[in-house]
Amino acid sequence: MKVGLMGFGKTGKAVASVLLQSDEVKLQWVVRRSHNLEHRSVPEFLGINARDPGMIYSFEEYTAQQLLDRLPVDVIIDFSSEQGVDYYGEEARGRKIAVVSAISEYSPEKREYLKYLAEETRVVWSPNITIGINFLMIAAKVLKNIAPYTDIEIVEEHFKGKPEVSGTARKIALALGLPEGAIKTIRAGGIIGIHEILFGFPYQTVRLKHESITREAFGNGVLFAARHVIEQEAGLYGMEDLMIPYFNLGG
Known part of the structure; x- marks a missing residue:
């Protein structure tokens, strides 16, 4: 499963380290607002031995269309900000790329926009994704x-x-x-x-x-969400929707 990561703050870095050490996913790219670390390799920056491309780009360098044409993904993971979805939203919807957002809060307008994206693709929004x-x-x-x-x-x-x-x-x-x-x-x-x-x-x-002992706990949650939402129909999901089936202890 190929993934892209929005945001590379403290939590974003911790999530990236979990993604790079997982056999389930391949980190294609990281996009952040700052030009700092632009064109740096994420595995190299974090000191992790991985073959993932994992290059860091800024919002201004490529449009989402250009980036996804060059480095396509199955899932976009968002730890950036409320505005992050404006960058990739239309491309995710049109290409039916799944979205896993851990943004702590969205405005009512942005919540409606998530619902709009979920008409055509799978969207998970969980303010705390552990x-x-x-x-x-x-x-x-x-x-x-x-x-x-x-x-x-x-x-x-x-x-x-x-x-x-x-x-x-x-x-x-x-x-x-x-x-x-x-x-x-x-x-x-x-x-x-x-x-x-x-x-x-x-x-x-x-x-x-x-x-939460370390921020890597969010990375474990992201892997769970990405793995399970990719199997779902288009729609807006919470982590609860993906976890409830595990509460069936029968059989």
Whole structure:
């Protein structure tokens, strides 16, 4: 499976390292806004022995059409910004290239645009694309359905400089029908990300907790999403849609 990567910040670099070490995918290119590192080899830059082309280009050097004519891909993975989809969207739709987006938030207009792309190709959008956090969310909804009378609290912890409430925590609250005020935030040191859901029963407590140890966790989620969405029909999917079939423990 040939993939292209949008964005090469801290998380993008971690995702690229996972892609380069996977036998399932071939990293064709990376596109970023900055001209820094332009024409550098990603495997060389990251110190990973890989045969993937993996060259870095800027948004301004090639149009998406030119880049995809030269280096076609099956899946575009987006860790850039809300505007990243403007670069590749029409080409992905026209060529039916699958899209896996981990952008934390889109404007209403951009969400509609994702739906437009999904009319012709497969699109996965997951603000937190780690396997663990999406498993946690599904498990939490199952538990709430079993015991809707429980007290539920959400606690999220991140690095000291993160100003806003975690988008993942807001998504958890929305999925559980809770107000944003139910979210407790902790900011300390260099915590990458911890999310905990506490269910307070009268005579017992259940805690569902996920911790991102390194940003490579996002790369594992991307591989899962790319592998599974490529098998789907055109449409807009979340990680939950791809993971739910694994909750069938029968047989």
